[in-house]
Amino acid sequence: MGFADILNYSGIAVFAATGALSASRKQMDIIGFLFLAVVTAVGGGTFRDLILGNLPVFWVVNPIYIMVCAGVAVLLFFTAHLLESRYVWLLWLDAIGLAAYCVIGAQKGLETSGSPTVAIVTGVLTAAFGGILRDLLTGEPSVLLRPEIYVTAALAGAGAYTALVQLDLSYALSAALGALVAFAIRGGALKFGWRLTGYRQRPGRHPDDIPSMRR
Amino acid sequence: MGFADILNYSGIAVFAATGALSASRKQMDIIGFLFLAVVTAVGGGTFRDLILGNLPVFWVVNPIYIMVCAGVAVLLFFTAHLLESRYVWLLWLDAIGLAAYCVIGAQKGLETSGSPTVAIVTGVLTAAFGGILRDLLTGEPSVLLRPEIYVTAALAGAGAYTALVQLDLSYALSAALGALVAFAIRGGALKFGWRLTGYRQRPGRHPDDIPSMRR
Amino acid sequence: MGFADILNYSGIAVFAATGALSASRKQMDIIGFLFLAVVTAVGGGTFRDLILGNLPVFWVVNPIYIMVCAGVAVLLFFTAHLLESRYVWLLWLDAIGLAAYCVIGAQKGLETSGSPTVAIVTGVLTAAFGGILRDLLTGEPSVLLRPEIYVTAALAGAGAYTALVQLDLSYALSAALGALVAFAIRGGALKFGWRLTGYRQRPGRHPDDIPSMRR
Numbered sequence: 001m002g003f004a005d006i007l008n009y010s011g012i013a014v015f016a017a018t019g020a021l022s023a024s025r026k027q028m029d030i031i032g033f034l035f036l037a038v039v040t041a042v043g044g045g046t047f048r049d050l051i052l053g054n055l056p057v058f059w060v061v062n063p064i065y066i067m068v069c070a071g072v073a074v075l076l077f078f079t080a081h082l083l084e085s086r087y088v089w090l091l092w093l094d095a096i097g098l099a100a101y102c103v104i105g106a107q108k109g110l111e112t113s114g115s116p117t118v119a120i121v122t123g124v125l126t127a128a129f130g131g132i133l134r135d136l137l138t139g140e141p142s143v144l145l146r147p148e149i150y151v152t153a154a155l156a157g158a159g160a161y162t163a164l165v166q167l168d169l170s171y172a173l174s175a176a177l178g179a180l181v182a183f184a185i186r187g188g189a190l191k192f193g194w195r196l197t198g199y200r201q202r203p204g205r206h207p208d209d210i211p212s213m214r215r
Numbered sequence: 216m217g218f219a220d221i222l223n224y225s226g227i228a229v230f231a232a233t234g235a236l237s238a239s240r241k242q243m244d245i246i247g248f249l250f251l252a253v254v255t256a257v258g259g260g261t262f263r264d265l266i267l268g269n270l271p272v273f274w275v276v277n278p279i280y281i282m283v284c285a286g287v288a289v290l291l292f293f294t295a296h297l298l299e300s301r302y303v304w305l306l307w308l309d310a311i312g313l314a315a316y317c318v319i320g321a322q323k324g325l326e327t328s329g330s331p332t333v334a335i336v337t338g339v340l341t342a343a344f345g346g347i348l349r350d351l352l353t354g355e356p357s358v359l360l361r362p363e364i365y366v367t368a369a370l371a372g373a374g375a376y377t378a379l380v381q382l383d384l385s386y387a388l389s390a391a392l393g394a395l396v397a398f399a400i401r402g403g404a405l406k407f408g409w410r411l412t413g414y415r416q417r418p419g420r421h422p423d424d425i426p427s428m429r430r
Numbered sequence: 431m432g433f434a435d436i437l438n439y440s441g442i443a444v445f446a447a448t449g450a451l452s453a454s455r456k457q458m459d460i461i462g463f464l465f466l467a468v469v470t471a472v473g474g475g476t477f478r479d480l481i482l483g484n485l486p487v488f489w490v491v492n493p494i495y496i497m498v499c500a501g502v503a504v505l506l507f508f509t510a511h512l513l514e515s516r517y518v519w520l521l522w523l524d525a526i527g528l529a530a531y532c533v534i535g536a537q538k539g540l541e542t543s544g545s546p547t548v549a550i551v552t553g554v555l556t557a558a559f560g561g562i563l564r565d566l567l568t569g570e571p572s573v574l575l576r577p578e579i580y581v582t583a584a585l586a587g588a589g590a591y592t593a594l595v596q597l598d599l600s601y602a603l604s605a606a607l608g609a610l611v612a613f614a615i616r617g618g619a620l621k622f623g624w625r626l627t628g629y630r631q632r633p634g635r636h637p638d639d640i641p642s643m644r645r
Contacts, residue, residue, distance in 0.1 A: 022419075024416075024419070025418065025419025026360060026418075026419065027413055027416040027417070027418055028413075029364065029367065029410065029411035029412070029413055030411060030413075030414075031364065031366050031367040031370055031411065032359075032366060034366075034370075035339065035343070035359075035366045038336065039340075046266065050265055050266075055265075055266075055267070055268025055270070056266060056267050056268045056327055056328065057266050057268075059333070059336070060266060060267060060324070060327065060328045060330075060333050060337075061328070063328070063330045063332040063333045063336075066332050066333070066336055067332065077414055078414055081414070081415035081416075081417060085420075085425055086419060087419060087420065087422060087425055088425065136351065137347065137357070137359060138360070139357070139360065141421075141422055146422075
């Protein structure tokens with residue numbers, strides 16, 4: 001089992017856990033736990049494989065990933081109530097998953113296209129997709145819309161990995177450093193509320209409050 | 216026309232009807248009926264074909280499926296107001312579609328991968344996808360978050376089908392029994408409010424109400 | 431650079447702008463602008479390529495599309511506050527994108543399948559997908575649910591293009607006329623509030639208000 005497998009299984013397991021925690025917050029039954037664990041965990045990688053044309057997708061080729069999700073979901077069904085704050089756990093596990101997936105996504109993108117630009121985009125999309133899907137499905141406030149930086153961490157991790165590979169660093173070292181960068185940034189954002197300052201910010205009005213849209 | 220085709224066309228027609236009913240509840244125009252009928256009906260199968268790499272997807276290969284959706288949408292545009300409760304119809308037709316699609320999804324998954332695990336997952340995802348998409352697009356309360364069992368019915372149907380095929384039952388009999396199992400469970404849930412009991416349930420707090428997340 | 435490329439780059443640029451405007455309305459940081467610009471702009475074409483099996487998708491093959499999105503996002507990050515109403519700009523740029531993408535989607539669908547029905551469906555889905563995704567991700571009121579016609583414009587444009595190609599008009603002329611039809615209809619809807627009249631409309635009740643659903 002190489003470093004890529006370790007990242008893959010870590011990403012799967014922690015994203016599955018965030019899906020299960022989200023199911024727990026919505027008081028779903030055990031099948032809801034399984035469903036959300038699977039969808040959140042394999043969502044990013046499925047999307048990545050579709051875009052790159054690696055079909056059938058990874059978990060159809062190797063169903064052990066599904067078993068890992070199922071195991072995590074069952075475990076959390078019986079233990080989630082023991083956690084003091086499931087949402088805080090969800091955010092931190094999501095940060096680990098983000099770190100693992102931005103590197104894997106970038107690596108597969110680079111492999112398929114040879115383009116660093118594509119690598120960064122597939123890295124970000126792979127990392128963000130599972131969490132966005134989970135939040136859409138359960139009606140949680142989307143991680144994407146939370147004030148602290150989220151996509152930025154994925155972008156930095158995917159960018160660091162891609163740059164290091166271009167500098168001929170070994171795959172494992174580039175991947176480890178890329179994941180570390182992403183986790184440090186997302187973790188700092190969670191712990192200290194880091195955010196990028198906007199340029200000139202003002203909130204959008206609701207369409208009904210825009211005079212020229214009334215008739 | 217074999218049993219698989221019957222299941223396929225039934226699934227398409229009833230999911231198209233649920234999409235049209237949802238459009239009617241949102242007072243859309245006839246094009247909105249057509250759009251939601253098509254998206255809801257072909258959503259699950261499109262997703263299944265993508266994951267398994269059966270491209271182009273089924274309705275590009277055989278556009279008659281689109282015609283069926285269009286016919287159903289037009290019919291319901293002129294008749295939906297006659298129904299006493301469109302939402303109750305929507306839920307029951309959705310139950311039929313769920314039953315048909317969990318079997319078809321499992322069958323295609325088994326065919327492509329040979330893995331019962333994959334078959335069950337593609338069965339559940341195919342069955343649940345159209346309804347989830349419809350509810351996301353129209354802002355209906357998601358079937359996924361309704362208290363009674365939903366995904367469970369799809370899982371049971373896909374599981375029953377897959378098990379029976381492994382026991383060397385004929386395809387048609389396994390499919391019929393699988394669909395029956397799924398429909399009986401979802402129908403019972405709708406009629407009697409069946410739900411799986413949780414283990415230790417408590418609702419999640421809104422992020423703003425979690426002390427450690429304030430700063 | 432042929433007419434197809436012009437349509438493609440126009441669609442990309444204006445949809446990227448709508449994504450960035452949506453990010454601005456939600457007071458996101460610059461990375462949020464980049465993310466939403468990319469997702470909105472390449473969403474429709476990605477979906478089209480997946481369905482038709484043109485893999486890897488267009489922007490993996492030709493990453494310059496991503497650069498265009500990034501440029502638009504950065505530009506709008508520094509200038510969006512200068513616009514009097516970002517939402518009105520968003521709707522009009524979305525109308526241009528809709529017009530470009532319904533034709534491109536129809537053209538690719540026709541090329542792959544040879545079926546006018548498929549061409550119209552891929553035209554509509556390609557045109558509507560980016561905007562729907564953007565609104566789902568940012569929690570804006572969906573363009574799909576706004577009262578004026580939206581999908582209708584895409585349908586008319588895709589239909590006009592497909593019909594003209596069947597009549598052996600040149601590709602460029604059919605495409606220009608198809609895009610014009612779509613833009614004229616969507617623009618008229620925005621300017622004059624055009625809407626198709628429903629047949630017999632009544633709003634749907636919330637599930638909790640339906641007597642037979644209480645227990």
